[in-house]
Amino acid sequence: MAQDPLNNQWRTLDKDLGRISQLEYATQYVSRPMVGLGIALAFVVIVGIAVTIFLGTQTPSPIIIAAAVLGAYMAINIGANDVANNMGPAVGANALTMGGAIVIAALFESAGALLAGGDVVSTISKGIIDPESVADTQVFIWxxxxxxxxxxxxxxxxxxxxxxxxxxxxxxxxVMGAGIAAAGFAAVNWATMGAIAASWVISPLLGGVVAAAFLAFIKAYIIYQDDKIAAARRWVPVLIGIMAGVFATYLAMKGLKRIVSIDLGTALVIGAVSYAISAPMIRRQSEGMENRNRSLKSLFSVPLVFSAALLSFAHGANDVANAVGPLAAIVHADQFGEFAGSVSIPNWVMIIGAFGISFGLVLFGPKLIRMVGSQITKLNPMRAYCVALSAAITVIIASWLGLPVSSTHIAVGAVFGVGFFREWHAERRSRKFGAAKPKRIAAEERRRRKLVRRSHFLTIIAAWVITVPAAATMSGLIFLGLSAVLS
Incomplete structure (x- = not known):
C-alpha cells in the first residue's frame, strides 16, 4: 500500500516541531540557574551602589564598598544554606509547601535580623584571634x-x-586562617578552637539523642496505643505546652535577649497556658477522626509550622549577626582607625544581611530544604516535630553547660537521630513480632532498605569536619594574595 506523501510531510513537520518544543524545555531548564545567578549578582551590585550613594555625607572608602559587596554575597549564601535547617523538616513532612516555607522563612528571618538582631557582636569571632596580635589596622581590615x-x-x-x-x-x-597568615599560629586562641572542634561531635549527637527520645515517647504513648485518638488528646497538648515553654526560653536566649528575660518559672507558666489553650482545640480537631496513624499527623502540623517560623526568627536574630561580624569589624576599623574585640553592628549592615538572606533563600534555598527535609530520611509531622523541638532544647542545654554548639549541626543531627532510631526500632520490632526464621536478604538489598541514606550521611559529615580547615586555608591564601597585591 502506497504511503501518502502529504501525510509523510505532516509527520515530519510534527517531529520537527516536537524537537523544537523539547529544545525550548531544555533551554528553560538550563537557564533557570542562570536567572538565579543573575538576580543574585544584581543584588550584590545594587548593594555596592547603595552604599556608595547613601552611606554618610562623604564618599565611602572603596574598602567599605568592597566589604559591603562581600557581606551581601555572604548573606545570600546564608539564605541558600543555613535556613534549610529550620524549614526542611516542615517541608519534608508536607506541613508546608516549598513556596509557603520560603515566604515564612524570608519574613521571619528578616524580622529576626532587623527587630531583634544587632547585638554587640565579637568581630574576632568569639575570641578566636587576639586583637593585640594584629597591631596594624590595615592588616586587620585585610x-x-x-x-x-x-x-x-x-x-x-x-x-x-x-x-x-x-x-x-x-x-x-x-578568621583563624587570616589571623595565622597575618600574625602566626600564636595569635590563635587554641583552647577556644578546641571547644569549637568538640562541638562538631557534641552538637549532632545531643540533637539526635533528644529527637530520638521524643520520637520514642510519641510511639510508645500515642502511636502504639489501642485508642490512638484518645492518647493524642491526652499527650499532644502536653507536647505543645513543652514546645511553647522551650521556644519561649530559646527565643529569649537567641533572639529577644535585649528585650525580655525568661527564667525557668516564666517558661513553665508559658507552657501551662499553652497547654490550657491547646487541649480544647486538639479535642475539637480530633472529633470524628479515624483511629489510625494518618489522623495523628494533622494534629502535629500546625505546631510544626509555628516551630519552623520561630526557629527562623531566632536564626535571623542570632546567627546572621555572627556571620556579618567581619563586615561590622571592617566598617568600625575603617571609620575610627582602630579595631576592637566587639562592636555594635550598624543598621545598614543588618539590612544587607536580612535582604541577602531572603534573596538567597528564594533563589537557591529549595535544594538544601529538600536535602534536609526528605533526602536524608523520610519525615512526617510527628518526626519533624521531634526535630524542631530537639533543635531548641539542645541549644538551651548547651548554653546552660557552656558548650559552643552549631544550630546547623544540631538540626541535621536531629534528622539523623530520628532516622537511625527508626532503623533500630524497625529491626527490633521485626525481631520481636517477625517470623521465627527471618527471611535471608542479600547485603545490597539490606543496604537499600536502610531508612537513612548513607551517601548523604557521609557527605554531610565530611563537609562538617573540613569546614574550619578549608575556610582557614582559603582565608590564609586570600590574605596573602591581598597583601602581595596591595603592598
Whole structure:
C-alpha cells in the first residue's frame, strides 16, 4: 500500500516541531540557574551602589564598598544554606509547601535580623584571634576581608555540593586562617578552637539523642496505643505546652535577649497556658477522626509550622549577626582607625544581611530544604516535630553547660537521630513480632532498605569536619594574595 506523501510531510513537520518544543524545555531548564545567578549578582551590585550613594555625607572608602559587596554575597549564601535547617523538616513532612516555607522563612528571618538582631557582636569571632596580635589596622581590615570572602566561598561550595554546613564555623575558620597568615599560629586562641572542634561531635549527637527520645515517647504513648485518638488528646497538648515553654526560653536566649528575660518559672507558666489553650482545640480537631496513624499527623502540623517560623526568627536574630561580624569589624576599623574585640553592628549592615538572606533563600534555598527535609530520611509531622523541638532544647542545654554548639549541626543531627532510631526500632520490632526464621536478604538489598541514606550521611559529615580547615586555608591564601597585591 502506497504511503501518502502529504501525510509523510505532516509527520515530519510534527517531529520537527516536537524537537523544537523539547529544545525550548531544555533551554528553560538550563537557564533557570542562570536567572538565579543573575538576580543574585544584581543584588550584590545594587548593594555596592547603595552604599556608595547613601552611606554618610562623604564618599565611602572603596574598602567599605568592597566589604559591603562581600557581606551581601555572604548573606545570600546564608539564605541558600543555613535556613534549610529550620524549614526542611516542615517541608519534608508536607506541613508546608516549598513556596509557603520560603515566604515564612524570608519574613521571619528578616524580622529576626532587623527587630531583634544587632547585638554587640565579637568581630574576632568569639575570641578566636587576639586583637593585640594584629597591631596594624590595615592588616586587620585585610584579614577580615579575607575571612569574609573565604567563608562565603566555602558556604557557596557546600550549597552546590548539597551539604548543610555551619556558617558560623565557616566564619570561625576564615578568621583563624587570616589571623595565622597575618600574625602566626600564636595569635590563635587554641583552647577556644578546641571547644569549637568538640562541638562538631557534641552538637549532632545531643540533637539526635533528644529527637530520638521524643520520637520514642510519641510511639510508645500515642502511636502504639489501642485508642490512638484518645492518647493524642491526652499527650499532644502536653507536647505543645513543652514546645511553647522551650521556644519561649530559646527565643529569649537567641533572639529577644535585649528585650525580655525568661527564667525557668516564666517558661513553665508559658507552657501551662499553652497547654490550657491547646487541649480544647486538639479535642475539637480530633472529633470524628479515624483511629489510625494518618489522623495523628494533622494534629502535629500546625505546631510544626509555628516551630519552623520561630526557629527562623531566632536564626535571623542570632546567627546572621555572627556571620556579618567581619563586615561590622571592617566598617568600625575603617571609620575610627582602630579595631576592637566587639562592636555594635550598624543598621545598614543588618539590612544587607536580612535582604541577602531572603534573596538567597528564594533563589537557591529549595535544594538544601529538600536535602534536609526528605533526602536524608523520610519525615512526617510527628518526626519533624521531634526535630524542631530537639533543635531548641539542645541549644538551651548547651548554653546552660557552656558548650559552643552549631544550630546547623544540631538540626541535621536531629534528622539523623530520628532516622537511625527508626532503623533500630524497625529491626527490633521485626525481631520481636517477625517470623521465627527471618527471611535471608542479600547485603545490597539490606543496604537499600536502610531508612537513612548513607551517601548523604557521609557527605554531610565530611563537609562538617573540613569546614574550619578549608575556610582557614582559603582565608590564609586570600590574605596573602591581598597583601602581595596591595603592598
Amino acid at each position: 584579614a577580615m576581608m579575607a575571612a569574609l570572602m573565604s567563608s562565603a566561598l566555602w558556604v557557596n561550595l557546600a550549597t552546590w555540593v548539597g551539604a548543610p554546613v555551619s556558617t558560623t564555623h565557616a566564619v570561625v575558620g576564615g
